[in-house]
Amino acid sequence: xxxxxxxxxxxxxxxxxxxxxxxxxxxxxxxxxxxxxxxxxxxxxxxxxxxxxxxxxxxxxxxxxxxxxxxxxxxxxxxxxxxxxxxxxxxxxxxxxxxxxxxxxxxxxxxxxxxxxxxxxxxxxxxxxxxxxxxxxxxxxxxxxxxxxxxxxxxxxxx
Numbered sequence: 001x002x003x004x005x006x007x008x009x010x011x012x013x014x015x016x017x018x019x020x021x022x023x024x025x026x027x028x029x030x031x032x033x034x035x036x037x038x039x040x041x042x043x044x045x046x047x048x049x050x051x052x053x054x055x056x057x058x059x060x061x062x063x064x065x066x067x068x069x070x071x072x073x074x075x076x077x078x079x080x081x082x083x084x085x086x087x088x089x090x091x092x093x094x095x096x097x098x099x100x101x102x103x104x105x106x107x108x109x110x111x112x113x114x115x116x117x118x119x120x121x122x123x124x125x126x127x128x129x130x131x132x133x134x135x136x137x138x139x140x141x142x143x144x145x146x147x148x149x150x151x152x153x154x155x156x157x158x159x
Contacts, residue, residue: 002081004092009034011074011101012063018070019110019159021136022098024117025077025090035059036073041141043148044114050152051159071159072108074101076121090117098126112136112159115143134158 008031013020029039037044045056054065066073079094102108111131113119115138122133136158137143137151 002083004079004081005031006079007075007077007096009036011072012036012066013072013074013105014067014070016070016107017072017105018107019112020072020074020101020105020108021112021114021159022118022122023073023075023114024121025075025080025082025093027140035062036075037139039141042139043141043151044139047139047148047152047155051156069159072105076113076118088117093121095121095125098122099129102129102131110134114138115140 008026023036026036027039027042030036032038045062048054048065048069048071049056052065052069054061054068056062056065065071074096076095076098077090077093078096079092081091082089098111109132111122111133113122113133114136116135119133119135136155137146139151
């Protein structure tokens with residue numbers, strides 16, 4: 001089994017964040033680039049660009065988009081073992097304390113999960129929390145059965 005990996009970066013959160021977008025765990029490329037959704041074939045930032053019309057050409061613009069849209073960004077998994085970047089390879093997951101995080105950030109009104117794994121982990125560990133939750137289709141290129149335009153439409157409706 002692979003060695004245990006710790007989440008490499010902090011959540012992106014602002015005082016007025018209203019929607020916390022939660023993925024599962026950063027990809028290997030995100031580890032290398034020290035930023036969320038950093039794999040070039042992951043459509044996350046392009047989807048948010050289409051939803052908000054803010055450009056996402058660099059990290060500063062991505063942070064600006066999040067701040068202006070009142071979005072925060074984090075992941076469900078704090079530590080895990082894995083062999084590749086697929087959610088299906090995550091094992092021995094230890095989750096972040098979402099309940100405590102929400103207590104510390106009372107403006108958050110909604111959680112949005114970028115994939116089935118993140119949503120499932122939330123339901124297992126935090127189903128008792130009373131907060132609006134929405135499922136967003138995975139922006140990963142591994143989830144190619146849904147076209148980009150359809151993902152944009154769903155993100156627009158649900159965020």
